[in-house]
Amino acid sequence: MRIGIVTSGLGIARQCLRKNTSVYRTCRRQVTGSGSPLDLNVDSKTGIAVLSMNKPPVNSLNLEFLTELNIALEKVENDKQCKGLIITSSIPKIFSAGLDITEMYQPDIDRLEEFWRTLQDMWIKLYGMNCVTIAAINGHSPAGGCLMSMSCDYRIMAPNYTIGLNETQLGIVAPFWFADVMLNTVGFRQTEMALQLGTLFKTEEALNIGLIDKVVPQEEVLSAAQQEMQRWFKIPGFARQLSKTELRRPTIEKLLKKKEEDIGYFRDYITKDAIQKSLGMYLESLKNRRK
């Protein structure tokens, strides 16, 4: 049922994509509806789109949210006026808590597979975006949140938060394509340590290892991203795009070749009793944190 809604959403998105930017806002309303978990604003003067995640309490990535992200990314990529995309959060102190763990705990198998496919699609789109992408990381950014950040071209983060691929702390393994993106970002040594230890880096530590590119005060994260965008806009677009594509294509193609296999690995792995037990305990620990 929920997947049916998703499909109709994509249909609307395709209609929107055929239209020009003057009806863009109408399209946005149609696709996301009121109370949408995503706010997409395109400034036609600057050519910058700001995509703000607003799914309380923690912007966790479930099937529906990932689908909306896919639609938004597709809209931005197909909007000729849009030269840059900033991804940020409207939730105080949280960029994204990563994948919604409830999607993986005691799952319905069809939905689990659809969830993973939609995540793969979101990542393939984001990592391969032609326009400039900047993550304005104004809160914690573990696991899937870190993947989204690393998939952008540049990362600006506010102090006193954490970012990293902490999967092993949940008793699970980061998939090869998460690891590849980290490898491409911070190199082998940092990746092999961080992945095994499930390290969540504090903002300053993340800057030191090159996981993020800049630290600015919380209230300046978005304006710093807008400013940084201008530096990227000065470079001839085609040359910049081609440089990015050449560097990122092998990583994207690696997953494209193994998409279905990867879904199978994920399904078989996540449904193992031991993994279910770990996820259950982790969910419980999250709920007990505030007690």
Ligand SMILES: CCCCCCCCCCCCC/C=C/C(=O)SCCNC(=O)CCNC(=O)[C@H](O)C(C)(C)COP(=O)(O)OP(=O)(O)OC[C@H]1O[C@@H](n2cnc3c(N)ncnc32)[C@H](O)[C@@H]1OP(=O)(O)O
């Ligand atoms: C042959 C070998 C093959 C191998 C094949 C491998 C295949 C692949 C395997 C699987 C790979 C999976 C990859 C997973 C990626 C992920 O992203 S997993 C998610 C990781 N995320 C986290 O660990 C973050 C957990 N959350 C937090 O640390 C904190 O919530 C926060 C983000 C720092 C915010 O803190 P705070 O503001 O204090 O809020 P809380 O009170 O903690 O949370 C509010 C409610 O939200 C719930 N919640 C938090 N995070 C999640 C989440 N990720 N998913 C679902 N729900 C979440 C939390 O439980 C609270 O709920 P309530 O108590 O009901 O209010």
